Amino acid sequence: MASAPQISIVIPSFNSGEYIGEALDSALAQVGVQTEVIVVDDGSTDDTVARVQAYGDRVRLIQQANQGSAVARNRGVAEARADYIAFLDADDYWHPQKLSRQWAAVQAGAELVYARFTLWHAGADGRFPPALAYLTESQAAGRMSKPARRGWLYIDLLLDCEVWTSTVLAHKALLNKVGGFDTSLRKGQDYDLWLKLANEAEWHGVSESLALYRIHDQNITRSVKAENFEYRILSTAYRRWGLVNRDGRRLPADTMQARLARSARTFADAHLAARSGDIATNYYRISLTHQPLAPRVWLNWLRARLLPR
Known part of the structure; x- marks a missing residue:
């Protein structure tokens, strides 16, 4: 060059x-x-x-x-x-x-x-x-x-x-x-x-x-992985930096809870479709820790629990 x-x-x-x-x-x-x-x-x-x-x-x-x-x-x-x-x-x-x-x-x-x-x-x-x-x-x-x-x-x-x-x-x-x-x-x-x-x-x-x-x-x-890396990344960022920008803008806490719940739920849905019951059950449970009042998630958690091991 x-x-x-x-x-x-x-x-x-x-x-x-x-x-x-x-x-x-x-x-x-x-x-x-x-x-x-x-x-x-x-x-x-x-x-x-x-x-x-x-x-x-x-x-x-x-x-x-x-x-x-x-x-x-x-x-x-x-x-x-x-x-x-x-x-x-x-x-x-x-x-x-x-x-x-x-x-x-x-x-x-x-x-x-x-x-x-x-x-x-x-x-x-x-x-x-x-x-x-x-x-x-x-x-x-x-x-x-x-x-x-x-x-x-x-x-x-x-x-x-x-x-x-x-x-x-x-x-x-x-x-x-x-x-x-x-x-x-x-x-x-x-x-x-x-x-x-x-x-x-x-x-x-x-x-x-x-x-x-x-x-x-x-x-x-x-491709579907065994671990939800997106959830891990989001959780780590939340713990490290919270919900405030360097310019002072804030993200409402309930919005972040919804984001974490969606990440876990979407990942669980993929594993439910793949009939990976243990992984799906675990991530539905995680989703519910962020948004407990979610009927569809409870229903899918039950479906995942009933899958043959």
Whole structure:
């Protein structure tokens, strides 16, 4: 690279050979900023490494034994040469001006920047439509995530994880200050990190959709786990920071109780559908500790109890 990068792009990969080419092409196509692209391969057993190596010295490849995406992202941050880090998942896609539009916010003083995004669904033939055309058309049609916000967003994020990993641009010093991604979380490491960061700095949301989130069967967020990591993350944040923003805004306690109840209930519903009686029973019980007067939850708790063990 002719000059030091302004932004380091960190891409964790694990058996991502089918999609990583489009992600890398979109990272390398960024205009208006100096970048370096870092892929941390987390023990892939498919052709991911060969596909990354085909890009030569345009991409820094770091290989490690399989330890999870949180470890991979933290490794990428540690290896990054730039002061700002942008995260991109190996199956997603960026608009060519994604980083330049966010960099404008950095130049105006922002340390944490995110953007809106669009869900990228395959067509009836199982193929994903051309990325840039799909993103442009979706934005024109208003098919985007929630409107982006600016300011101290801790209590907003408690209610909903509006920030998505492949849209985040953050100062490396901030990431290090809060300890990066929690490697003990199998799921939701990003949500946990955004909550921690939201207590350290204001978020700057870019109103445009600048990325595509590919929806497919291998998405980790679509699989059911034995532990409700969202509930763990929310409970930990509640205990640590309470319900008050750095700007003084407060979240009503009953609203937070409803949020915790919903997290536990939704998780229990998924396990009831999967006929995992013990897990469903436990999380219905947890939901009821937050909202005891919930007839449907009591009924489903009973159904879960009656499932064969």
